[in-house]
Amino acid sequence: MKAIEVKDLTRKFGDFTAVDHISFDVSKGEIFGFLGANGAGKTTAMRMLCGLLKPSSGEGRVAGFDINLQSEEIKKNIGYMSQKFSLYNDLTARENILFYGGLYDIPYKELKIKSERLLDRLGLGPYANKLLRDYPLGWKQKLAFSVAIQHQPMIVFLDEPTGGVDPITRRQFWDMIYESAEGGLTVFVTTHYMDEAEYCHRVCIMVDGRIAAMDTPQSLKKKYESQNMDEVFRKLARGAVRSPDVPGRGKR
Amino acid sequence: MTIKEFKHVLRDPRSLFFLLAQPVMLMLLFGFALSNEVKESRVAIIDQARDEETKKLTDRLDQSEYFDVMGHYADPSVVPALFEKGAARLAIVFPPHFANDLEHLNAGQIQVLADASDPNTAAIATSYASAIFGAYQDELLGLMKLPYKINIETRMLYNPQLVSAFSFVPGVMTLILTILCTMMTSVAIVREKELGTLEVLLASPMHPMQIVVSKAVPYLVLAMIDVAVILLLAVYVLGVPIRGSLFLLMAENTLYISNTLALGLLVSTITEKQQVAMFVSLVGFMLPALLFSGFMFPIENMPWPLQWISHAVPTRWYYRIVNAIMIKGLGLASIWKETLILAVMTLGLLVLAVKKFKVRLL
Numbered sequence: 001m002k003a004i005e006v007k008d009l010t011r012k013f014g015d016f017t018a019v020d021h022i023s024f025d026v027s028k029g030e031i032f033g034f035l036g037a038n039g040a041g042k043t044t045a046m047r048m049l050c051g052l053l054k055p056s057s058g059e060g061r062v063a064g065f066d067i068n069l070q071s072e073e074i075k076k077n078i079g080y081m082s083q084k085f086s087l088y089n090d091l092t093a094r095e096n097i098l099f100y101g102g103l104y105d106i107p108y109k110e111l112k113i114k115s116e117r118l119l120d121r122l123g124l125g126p127y128a129n130k131l132l133r134d135y136p137l138g139w140k141q142k143l144a145f146s147v148a149i150q151h152q153p154m155i156v157f158l159d160e161p162t163g164g165v166d167p168i169t170r171r172q173f174w175d176m177i178y179e180s181a182e183g184g185l186t187v188f189v190t191t192h193y194m195d196e197a198e199y200c201h202r203v204c205i206m207v208d209g210r211i212a213a214m215d216t217p218q219s220l221k222k223k224y225e226s227q228n229m230d231e232v233f234r235k236l237a238r239g240a241v242r243s244p245d246v247p248g249r250g251k252r
Numbered sequence: 253m254t255i256k257e258f259k260h261v262l263r264d265p266r267s268l269f270f271l272l273a274q275p276v277m278l279m280l281l282f283g284f285a286l287s288n289e290v291k292e293s294r295v296a297i298i299d300q301a302r303d304e305e306t307k308k309l310t311d312r313l314d315q316s317e318y319f320d321v322m323g324h325y326a327d328p329s330v331v332p333a334l335f336e337k338g339a340a341r342l343a344i345v346f347p348p349h350f351a352n353d354l355e356h357l358n359a360g361q362i363q364v365l366a367d368a369s370d371p372n373t374a375a376i377a378t379s380y381a382s383a384i385f386g387a388y389q390d391e392l393l394g395l396m397k398l399p400y401k402i403n404i405e406t407r408m409l410y411n412p413q414l415v416s417a418f419s420f421v422p423g424v425m426t427l428i429l430t431i432l433c434t435m436m437t438s439v440a441i442v443r444e445k446e447l448g449t450l451e452v453l454l455a456s457p458m459h460p461m462q463i464v465v466s467k468a469v470p471y472l473v474l475a476m477i478d479v480a481v482i483l484l485l486a487v488y489v490l491g492v493p494i495r496g497s498l499f500l501l502m503a504e505n506t507l508y509i510s511n512t513l514a515l516g517l518l519v520s521t522i523t524e525k526q527q528v529a530m531f532v533s534l535v536g537f538m539l540p541a542l543l544f545s546g547f548m549f550p551i552e553n554m555p556w557p558l559q560w561i562s563h564a565v566p567t568r569w570y571y572r573i574v575n576a577i578m579i580k581g582l583g584l585a586s587i588w589k590e591t592l593i594l595a596v597m598t599l600g601l602l603v604l605a606v607k608k609f610k611v612r613l614l
Contacts, residue, residue: 050455051455052451052454052455072457075455075456075457076457078455080451080452080455080456081452082448082449082451082452083448086447086448086449086451086452087449088447088449089447100452100456103453103456103457103458104456104457105457148452157455
């Protein structure tokens with residue numbers, strides 16, 4: 001079974017087609033990069049896969065469940081981390097872990113043990129009772145990722161998870177992602193940092209709501225005769241009609 | 253620079269509307285509608301004399317712009333019922349043989365009964381009535397050169413000392429609930445939108461309704477505590493009685509709180525920023541609640557379009573309910589209509605809010 005299978009997925013907002021007949025699939029344990037300029041439709045596509053948005057047409061299965069009919073089931077089997085780290089600044093690290101774990105019906109006793117283990121593993125043990133607002137950004141981000149996968153989902157969706165984080169922390173963050181993928185987790189990540197695209201097993205580049213290219217970073221670079229992913233992206237995005245800052249469309 | 257600024261303003265029809273419409277609205281409201289004068293108070297006439305003099309006095313009242321005779325009755329015992337229904341604010345009782353007494357004893361008795369659950373209005377209306385009777389007495393004096401005297405006996409029902417706290421307590425309760433619930437709920441949900449956490453919550457297996465309800469519960473509890481504090485203060489510090497059933501009062505409070513929470517939810521679905529949510533709750537709901545509840549300005553004196561609008565403001569109905577239970581000591585039988593209206597409004601708002609909430613996020 002594929003982790004994600006999508007066929008002709010489309011979403012319109014009025015006259016505006018944010019996502020236009022995209023088809024792809026993602027294997028289990030794969031790190032799948034979803035690239036595109038702002039407004040290219042990545043967030044919209046991801047929201048449909050997560051059951052946050054109903055597709056206008058097309059079909060797809062996430063974790064084996066139909067995105068048109070079984071969004072409840074999908075939600076139980078995925079993790080989601082949004083652009084803004086999405087943890088509560090006025091709760092402590094421990095409270096955040098317990099709260100999000102509770103959302104996924106992890107039994108409280110088990111959750112208690114797990115959360116302590118998680119805090120230890122992240123080296124946050126001594127700071128577990130500090131409010132999150134006092135944490136450095138990099139820590140928050142790691143915590144957010146750990147929280148997003150603590151219910152052991154089949155797939156985790158990361159929506160531009162590394163925005164505003166320094167390169168070293170970003171590198172460490174990707175180490176975490178690799179580690180989890182080796183354990184069988186499927187990672188679906190959107191980003192506009194092209195150096196990050198190199199870390200993905202396979203990338204899909206979206207331009208104007210359509211898939212412009214999809215392959216491993218190596219073959220893409222070869223095919224478009226480029227030194228790096230940045231060049232590939234620029235060659236593909238040159239023909240884009242939508243300006244990168246279509247007001248608010250792709251976002252919400 | 254200035255041109256650019258003008259363009260900003262002109263291209264944002266909402267702020268343009270606020271800028272231009274607000275002064276107009278406020279001027280009109282304060283100028284016409286919100287006078288503290290009490291006009292066209294409905295007055296019941298209990299005429300036990302039915303003679304020339306009482307007829308003349310009744311006509312005087314009816315002709316003045318301050319009173320509107322709503323009915324004639326034979327027995328003063330109907331008065332409490334009329335007040336409870338809100339059919340009359342004032343009742344004038346002429347005893348039997350009024351003209352006779354006036355002629356032979358040179359003294360007539362008039363009793364003025366007022367519904368003082370709204371003390372300001374009661375005091376004002378009563379003084380108008382006294383003035384009208386006084387003028388009539390002066391005319392008689394001038395005409396007959398005889399020391400005619402009309403004695404006016406005033407009785408304030410429900411609130412004999414005209415304690416203003418009586419009308420204040422329901423009013424303050426109304427305001428606090430409106431502010432607390434509407435604003436806090438809307439801000440709480442919009443805050444999560446801003447943080448991006450709402451999205452994560454929605455991506456979890458929690459049902460959207462569960463999320464909304466669990467966000468509203470703390471504010472419901474807080475609001476209940478507020479109500480309890482206000483009531484305790486009212487009873488033990490200000491000496492305002494709770495004449496009706498406490499249970500009924502709390503039940504109605506819960507209903508109104510749900511109403512304001514639904515409003516807050518509705519606000520949160522249409523706004524993206526905390527400040528906007530706060531602004532909309534304040535201007536959009538606080539102000540009408542304040543103006544149209546009947547707490548500060550009698551609704552009867554407003555021009556009919558505003559009276560009509562006031563029907564759509566939940567606060568108006570809630571204020572009437574609280575006033576009726578606390579000050580007049582009425583039971584559900586007398587306020588079932590207001591309760592029903594409030595319940596229907598609440599249900600409607602909830603359905604609308606939930607629908608909007610889902611549409612925005614799905």
